[in-house]
Amino acid sequence: MQSLLSGADCSTASNPLKQITQREGVDQSLFRDRVGPSSGPSNQAFRPIPSGPAQAIQPLRVNPTPHPFNLSHLSSALAASTSRHASPQFDAEWERASIAPVHRQPPPPALLSAEYQSWTSPSHTPSPWVAAFATNGKGKGREAIEQSMPAAPYRPYMPSIGYQPTFQPMYSGYQQQQPIDRAVHHYGRSETEQKDMEAAFERALEDARLQRNAEVTQEQPAEGVREAKGDFDAVWESLKPEAERLNKLAEWESDFSQFVSDEDDLFETLNDSLNRPDVGQTGLDDQLEFGSGEYLGNFLQSDDGLPAYRPYEFSDSHQFDHMSATAAWAEGNRILASGGSLSDATGLLEFFIQQAKMDDYNQLGITDVEAWSLLGKTHAMNEKESRAMEAFEQGRKALEGEDSGREKVAGELLINLAISYVNESLDLAALTILHQFLTLNHPSHTTTSAAPSRHAISESTSPWAIHQSLTDAYLALAREQYAKQGIVDPDVQVGLGTLYYMMGEYDQARDCWVAALGERPNDYLLWNRLGATLANGGNPEEAVDAYRRALELKPTFTRAIFNLGVACLNIGVYREAAEHFLAALSMHQRDSSNPEKNRDGNNTTSNVTGMYESGGLWNTLRRALSAMDMPDLAEEARPGTDLEVFRLAGFEF
Amino acid sequence: MSDIKEEGFKTSDVLSTLAGVFDKMPESEKKNQIKKTNGIFQITVKNAQGKEATWVIDLKNEGKVSKGPTKKPDVTMNLSDDTFIQLADGKLNGQKAFMTGALKVKGNVMLATKLDGVLKGAKAKL
Numbered sequence: 001m002q003s004l005l006s007g008a009d010c011s012t013a014s015n016p017l018k019q020i021t022q023r024e025g026v027d028q029s030l031f032r033d034r035v036g037p038s039s040g041p042s043n044q045a046f047r048p049i050p051s052g053p054a055q056a057i058q059p060l061r062v063n064p065t066p067h068p069f070n071l072s073h074l075s076s077a078l079a080a081s082t083s084r085h086a087s088p089q090f091d092a093e094w095e096r097a098s099i100a101p102v103h104r105q106p107p108p109p110a111l112l113s114a115e116y117q118s119w120t121s122p123s124h125t126p127s128p129w130v131a132a133f134a135t136n137g138k139g140k141g142r143e144a145i146e147q148s149m150p151a152a153p154y155r156p157y158m159p160s161i162g163y164q165p166t167f168q169p170m171y172s173g174y175q176q177q178q179p180i181d182r183a184v185h186h187y188g189r190s191e192t193e194q195k196d197m198e199a200a201f202e203r204a205l206e207d208a209r210l211q212r213n214a215e216v217t218q219e220q221p222a223e224g225v226r227e228a229k230g231d232f233d234a235v236w237e238s239l240k241p242e243a244e245r246l247n248k249l250a251e252w253e254s255d256f257s258q259f260v261s262d263e264d265d266l267f268e269t270l271n272d273s274l275n276r277p278d279v280g281q282t283g284l285d286d287q288l289e290f291g292s293g294e295y296l297g298n299f300l301q302s303d304d305g306l307p308a309y310r311p312y313e314f315s316d317s318h319q320f321d322h323m324s325a326t327a328a329w330a331e332g333n334r335i336l337a338s339g340g341s342l343s344d345a346t347g348l349l350e351f352f353i354q355q356a357k358m359d360d361y362n363q364l365g366i367t368d369v370e371a372w373s374l375l376g377k378t379h380a381m382n383e384k385e386s387r388a389m390e391a392f393e394q395g396r397k398a399l400e401g402e403d404s405g406r407e408k409v410a411g412e413l414l415i416n417l418a419i420s421y422v423n424e425s426l427d428l429a430a431l432t433i434l435h436q437f438l439t440l441n442h443p444s445h446t447t448t449s450a451a452p453s454r455h456a457i458s459e460s461t462s463p464w465a466i467h468q469s470l471t472d473a474y475l476a477l478a479r480e481q482y483a484k485q486g487i488v489d490p491d492v493q494v495g496l497g498t499l500y501y502m503m504g505e506y507d508q509a510r511d512c513w514v515a516a517l518g519e520r521p522n523d524y525l526l527w528n529r530l531g532a533t534l535a536n537g538g539n540p541e542e543a544v545d546a547y548r549r550a551l552e553l554k555p556t557f558t559r560a561i562f563n564l565g566v567a568c569l570n571i572g573v574y575r576e577a578a579e580h581f582l583a584a585l586s587m588h589q590r591d592s593s594n595p596e597k598n599r600d601g602n603n604t605t606s607n608v609t610g611m612y613e614s615g616g617l618w619n620t621l622r623r624a625l626s627a628m629d630m631p632d633l634a635e636e637a638r639p640g641t642d643l644e645v646f647r648l649a650g651f652e653f
Numbered sequence: 654m655s656d657i658k659e660e661g662f663k664t665s666d667v668l669s670t671l672a673g674v675f676d677k678m679p680e681s682e683k684k685n686q687i688k689k690t691n692g693i694f695q696i697t698v699k700n701a702q703g704k705e706a707t708w709v710i711d712l713k714n715e716g717k718v719s720k721g722p723t724k725k726p727d728v729t730m731n732l733s734d735d736t737f738i739q740l741a742d743g744k745l746n747g748q749k750a751f752m753t754g755a756l757k758v759k760g761n762v763m764l765a766t767k768l769d770g771v772l773k774g775a776k777a778k779l
Contacts, residue, residue: 383778385778419779422779423778423779425689425767425770464748498779501779503746503748504743504745504746504747504748504749504769505746506743528779529779531777532777532778532779533779535777536743536776536777537743537744538742538743538744543777559778562778563777563778566776566777567777615682615685619678619682622677622678623674626673626674626677631677634677635677638679
């Protein structure tokens with residue numbers, strides 16, 4: 001965490017590889033994956049530094065992690081266990097592996113090259129790295145992949161190149177040596193059986209030789225370890241760790257077979273749930289519904305999961321009447337930059353959007369998309385999610401009419417909108433938006449995944465299939481960008497991080513935020529996202545550091561204050577939690593206590609909406625107060641209460 | 654919340670806390686939560702001693718937690734005490750638990766994935 005948070009690291013982080021090497025024990029699969037099929041300097045990252053001990057254990061490591069039950073292979077097949085491509089091949093493999101490992105032959109070259117192709121396919125043209133790998137497969141390249149294996153929970157893309165051919169000889173060798181070794185033991189002990197044993201031994205030895213010779217011819221030259229041939233004890237010794245591993249494997253195998261027998265059950269359950277007649281109604285529709293009770297009302301649900309369009313309700317902004325639109329824009333931006341009240345800033349931005357004419361936009365050199373985007377972002381920062389979503393949706397609507405230059409602003413707008421949907425558990429809507437981002441900014445990567453829709457979910461075999469294909473598309477995009485242009489696109493990283501976050505894969509999500517932070521070290525939104533990911537992943541203590549960094553950069557960042565409170569709540573320091581929530585609430589009240597505004601008779605509606613906007617904050621505050629055993633104050637903690645009540649009760653904020 | 658407690662189950666602590674939250678929640682918010690979730694979860698938990706206990710989280714009609722099975726759950730979940738705690742802490746996500754068989758679900762799977770959101774009332778926001 002230290003290295004992660006210190007400013008120095010961030011500023012030198014323009015090269016993400018540097019961070020990789022600094023952060024041991026952290027899942028690095030994303031970086032490596034992205035770096036994977038590129039050429040030039042990135043190869044360096046794959047090259048382990050040669051060292052004494054590493055050389056010493058080389059004989060063992062020539063036989064890498066994998067084996068016929070290669071976990072990576074398997075887990076990818078399992079993850080996609082319902083998917084069309086993986087299963088048949090896997091079944092066949094499994095069959096072969098479990099029934100007759102001894103007789104197993106290295107896979108035909110055709111299979112191997114197919115694997116190469118599937119590995120290289122994202123970049124279409126085989127990169128130099130792949131070529132180098134093909135010729136140098138026995139050497140550094142493979143070691144590097146082997147190294148990255150243990151720390152790589154993201155399996156589907158891990159290549160299994162080279163594993164199978166190199167492994168089988170070793171494995172079958174092990175299989176046949178066992179009986180021989182046993183024979184050697186018995187040989188000395190039992191006089192009566194000696195002759196039989198001798199014969200058996202001879203036979204076994206002969207068999208072994210024949211098989212071994214056959215193998216050796218198949219083996220690729222680099223398999224130098226096998227020179228130990230004949231010295232069974234030595235080989236046996238060298239195989240002991242392997243044997244232990246295989247014991248574990250046996251355990252695992254039995255687990256797996258249990259799983260396989262449960263599998264029917266699993267699919268039945270999935271199908272049941274997808275085919276239930278009410279799944280479209282009680283399940284998804286209501287999941288996608290959001291909002292604060294009566295205020296937001298019911299939304300008609302569309303197939304893409306997006307809430308029905310609602311016009312943005314401007315809050316009252318008469319106090320700015322004396323300003324020109326451009327001045328309001330400038331002032332709003334000044335407040336945002338200087339760390340002033342976010343509520344004041346949103347007021348100014350709303351005023352600008354209401355008043356601005358075409359000339360004003362031209363004069364400022366901005367578009368209405370940009371204005372909406374900034375307004376939404378500010379609402380989100382201010383912990384007013386429903387307002388943020390409305391503003392972002394307006395921006396998205398404006399986007400459709402735009403002809404040029406929209407990619408520039410669209411990325412940020414759409415990604416932020418998707419994140420708002422994720423925060424409100426509107427997962428399908430978030431997927432739709434993330435898909436639109438690809439369509440708009442990176443059309444070439446849209447083909448791999450269909451547009452998310454309720455229909456598509458009920459069509460597919462897994463409720464998570466759409467999510468997975470979108471994740472794959474983003475990952476492929478991130479890799480290609482890095483391979484071809486050597487860039488890390490923060491928007492793509494944030495999109496990918498959001499996808500991982502939605503699935504609860506917090507480690508991968510964290511890596512995405514870190515990668516994006518490498519490009520934008522002072523982006524307080526990203527620091528908060530990093531913190532939220534750590535917190536929801538069960539590390540509230542670490543999260544606090546990230547929030548603090550966000551708040552150093554932007555002291556009025558209401559959401560980070562709220563999140564800090566949530567972290568304190570989860571750690572169990574309720575008083576601090578309550579004070580953070582109160583501080584966040586005081587941010588909201590700052591503008592509603594604005595005398596000019598209160599004087600206006602028309603602002604009841606905006607006050608009501610304001611109250612509902614803060615509902616989540618009040619709710620969480622109430623939890624903290626309940627946990628502190630202060631039921632009376634907890635009772636008070638509801639929208640509309642004057643925060644002075646809590647100040648009098650001794651809370652400082 | 655003594656009627657929710659069950660000796661030897663860590664799950665029961667989490668659930669009685671949840672019951673307390675529901676109790677104190679103002680009606681409008683409870684309605685909102687019910688609207689958001691709209692389901693009845695029946696959770697059967699097996700503890701380390703092999704004992705089983707069943708709870709029901711009703712977020713469809715009333716918004717409350719109770720012990721003992723119900724007639725019409727939307728989703729029935731079977732899991733171990735430890736798995737439940739991991740889910741509640743966010744250390745394990747529902748999909749992984751489901752895919753590895755640590756969590757067995759009958760009924761509406763999509764609803765089951767919402768449980769961690771229900772258990773984790775205070776969730777940090779991106």
